[in-house]
Amino acid sequence: MELPTESVLLRIFIGESDRHGHLPLHEAIVLKARETHLAGATVLRGAMGFGRASRIHTSKVLALSTDLPVIIEIVDREEKINAFLPVLDGMMGGGLVTIEKARIIHYRTPPVP
Numbered sequence: 001m002e003l004p005t006e007s008v009l010l011r012i013f014i015g016e017s018d019r020h021g022h023l024p025l026h027e028a029i030v031l032k033a034r035e036t037h038l039a040g041a042t043v044l045r046g047a048m049g050f051g052r053a054s055r056i057h058t059s060k061v062l063a064l065s066t067d068l069p070v071i072i073e074i075v076d077r078e079e080k081i082n083a084f085l086p087v088l089d090g091m092m093g094g095g096l097v098t099i100e101k102a103r104i105i106h107y108r109t110p111p112v113p
Helices: 025-035 078-091
Strands: 006-015 041-045 048-050 056-058 069-076 096-103
Touching: 006 025, 006 078, 025 041, 025 069, 025 078, 069 078, 078 096
Parallel strands: none
Antiparallel strands: 006 069, 006 096, 041 069, 048 056
């Protein structure tokens, strides 16, 4: 798959305890992104953060949170990301979604030894 130099980055901010059906929401989103043939997705677990309610979520041992921040990043063509947004909207109850322009430097598979 070739990505154009000018693509977009979809960034989804949720909590790790968020769910979609029987799956963690981040897992359900990545599986749906794969099913819809988006270029790729990465899930990042945050060490600390807060959202709309201003409640701190942290991984510190003395204040262990059961709902750490999770960020899902997906880069693809703008039209494919835009087509994915209604699907995403139906999966999310809360959270934050952003889109920004991304310049692709390279997107390739490593050579087979």
